[in-house]
Amino acid sequence: MGNFVVTSNGGETNTLSQSQVNEERRCLVKKCREELAAHIKERTGITIEPLKVRLVTKQSDVYTWVYTAEVAHLFSKNLSDHGMMAYKELCREVGQSFHAVTFAKTAINAEHLSLGLYRVSTYPPASNVPAETRAMTHEELVAHTTCQLYLTEESLKVETASRECLQKELESLSVEYEHLAQQFRQQTEKASQSESMLYKCLEVINQMASLAEEVQQDYRSTADSSVFPK
Numbered sequence: 219m220g221n222f223v224v225t226s227n228g229g230e231t232n233t234l235s236q237s238q239v240n241e242e243r244r245c246l247v248k249k250c251r252e253e254l255a256a257h258i259k260e261r262t263g264i265t266i267e268p269l270k271v272r273l274v275t276k277q278s279d280v281y282t283w284v285y286t287a288e289v290a291h292l293f294s295k296n297l298s299d300h301g302m303m304a305y306k307e308l309c310r311e312v313g314q315s316f317h318a319v320t321f322a323k324t325a326i327n328a329e330h331l332s333l334g335l336y337r338v339s340t341y342p343p344a345s346n347v348p349a350e351t352r353a354m355t356h357e358e359l360v361a362h363t364t365c366q367l368y369l370t371e372e373s374l375k376v377e378t379a380s381r382e383c384l385q386k387e388l389e390s391l392s393v394e395y396e397h398l399a400q401q402f403r404q405q406t407e408k409a410s411q412s413e414s415m416l417y418k419c420l421e422v423i424n425q426m427a428s429l430a431e432e433v434q435q436d437y438r439s440t441a442d443s444s445v446f447p448k
Contacts, residue, residue, distance in 0.1 A: 249309060250305040253312055254268070254318075257313055257317075257318055258271070258281055258318040262319065264280055266281070272297065274294075274296055281318050281319065282319060283316050284317055284368070285317075286315045286316065292308060320364060
């Protein structure tokens, strides 16, 4: 009876059961884990079983994540603790806003780089371990260098994309400027022609006015002579 409700006309209608919700969640989690595992394989060459994929990596993991500030909340808890919206966001943003990198015995810290990626640092924090164990091992140093190279590569990609975008915008503005300059030259030429035509018209009008005045004076002289002959 838990899956049915009584309607106003006394009938019964089937509601979305909890088992259906759970099944939808299970399928979404499965898809999310598979896509994350495939991304890890593609980016690092490391094969991870989907069920063992972690968002919050541990010291023993051989991979970790670099991500932008916009998706940092996704890496604040374990994959199983997320809701369906987070799973959808993970599937949508994997390979876009976050990437898997090879970095043995590491963990994500909260230090933010200028290019918008969270940096990978050695694990555990140096303040919590004796001085003789703070130095990175050769393996950690190689992994750390690899990560830094990856971040540099990503930064260069961002800068290159930005430069290309600015170049295209500059070219577009240059074309627009040339178009406006051509229109200005055409309008200036038309205005010059119109001004010249206006001066000619004014000159003709002045000539006609002078001619009319002369004709009027001649007419008056002729009229006066006829009325008052000598």
